[in-house]
Amino acid sequence: MEKPEHRVKPVIPEGMSKSAWKKEQRRLRWDANRDKMRIQRKEKRKAVKESRKLKNADKPKKDKVVQQDSGYSVVVDCAFDDMMLDKEIVSTSNQLVTSYADNKKYPYRVDLTVTSFGKRLKERFDTVLPHYANWKPEHMKFTPESLESVLPEDYSKAVYLTADTDEILETLEPGMTYIVGGIVDKGRHKLLCKKKADELGIPTKRLPIDEYIKISGRRVLATSHVVEMLIRRNEFDSWKEVFESVIPLRKVKKAAEETEEGEETE
Ligand SMILES: C[S@@+](CC[C@H](N)C(=O)[O-])C[C@H]1O[C@@H](n2cnc3c(N)ncnc32)[C@H](O)[C@@H]1O
Numbered sequence: 205m206e207k208p209e210h211r212v213k214p215v216i217p218e219g220m221s222k223s224a225w226k227k228e229q230r231r232l233r234w235d236a237n238r239d240k241m242r243i244q245r246k247e248k249r250k251a252v253k254e255s256r257k258l259k260n261a262d263k264p265k266k267d268k269v270v271q272q273d274s275g276y277s278v279v280v281d282c283a284f285d286d287m288m289l290d291k292e293i294v295s296t297s298n299q300l301v302t303s304y305a306d307n308k309k310y311p312y313r314v315d316l317t318v319t320s321f322g323k324r325l326k327e328r329f330d331t332v333l334p335h336y337a338n339w340k341p342e343h344m345k346f347t348p349e350s351l352e353s354v355l356p357e358d359y360s361k362a363v364y365l366t367a368d369t370d371e372i373l374e375t376l377e378p379g380m381t382y383i384v385g386g387i388v389d390k391g392r393h394k395l396l397c398k399k400k401a402d403e404l405g406i407p408t409k410r411l412p413i414d415e416y417i418k419i420s421g422r423r424v425l426a427t428s429h430v431v432e433m434l435i436r437r438n439e440f441d442s443w444k445e446v447f448e449s450v451i452p453l454r455k456v457k458k459a460a461e462e463t464e465e466g467e468e469t470e
Pocket residue numbers: 364365366367383384385386387388389391392393394395396397398409410411413423424425426427430
């Protein structure tokens with residue numbers, strides 16, 4: 205009959221406690237297993253990924269937007285840094301983020317450039333939104349240079365949008381550059397962009413809002429709303445549809461209520 209196998213009694217080095225020796229053994233075992241465990245973990249992750257992929261294959265896929273180029277350019281003129289309060293700089297930077305997202309997600313995109321990008325506005329981006337450095341130029345470009353540096357030589361191919369003119373922007377044409385003031389001023393700097401455009405000799409036009417819909421309050425819209433309208437104009441057949449899609453519902457609703465009560469919408 206064979207003798208039962210006996211465990212070999214461990215030899216604990218002299219001067220080492222039993223618990224220290226056990227700890228050391230655990231560490232050695234862990235080291236020896238580490239690579240094995242790493243491979244196991246990797247395989248598990250791969251299996252989870254594969255099963256997720258299989259599951260998602262049954263679900264309808266979200267269509268990736270294949271964008272078309274509108275053929276015209278939009279410039280956001282940010283030369284008004286010194287005229288804004290700190291909170292207005294924050295609001296302007298948030299609006300630029302919105303415009304970037306809009307120019308990525310809608311079926312048509314425009315060539316979109318932010319000029320005079322510097323001072324507090326750039327500082328805000330550098331510190332709070334540093335990932336803007338990776339934004340694709342086909343969705344938004346930034347330059348510290350002035351508006352004039354990106355305009356076509358022939359200013360008749362440019363239009364500065366402003367609420368302060370009677371000229372109406374009827375259509376958007378390929379090859380044209382449309383300029384939007386990049387400023388939040390809560391009505392403090394009336395005629396600012398109109399005067400700048402007149403000084404530079406750039407034609408000015410306003411959006412035909414009153415001609416198509418009733419809105420309450422001021423007809424001066426936020427920069428990002430105007431940029432969104434320029435991005436989305438080709439998506440719709442008429443300005444009316446563009447305005448109804450972009451102008452905040454509360455502005456349109458309130459106007460309807462006021463009109464019912466016979467009040468002025470101004
Ligand atoms: C908040 S507004 C700035 C108002 C500023 N006081 C000014 O002088 O234009 C932002 C920009 O959106 C554009 N904008 C706003 N409302 C508009 C309208 N009704 N028609 C055309 N452009 C408009 C203008 O380019 C304007 O500079």
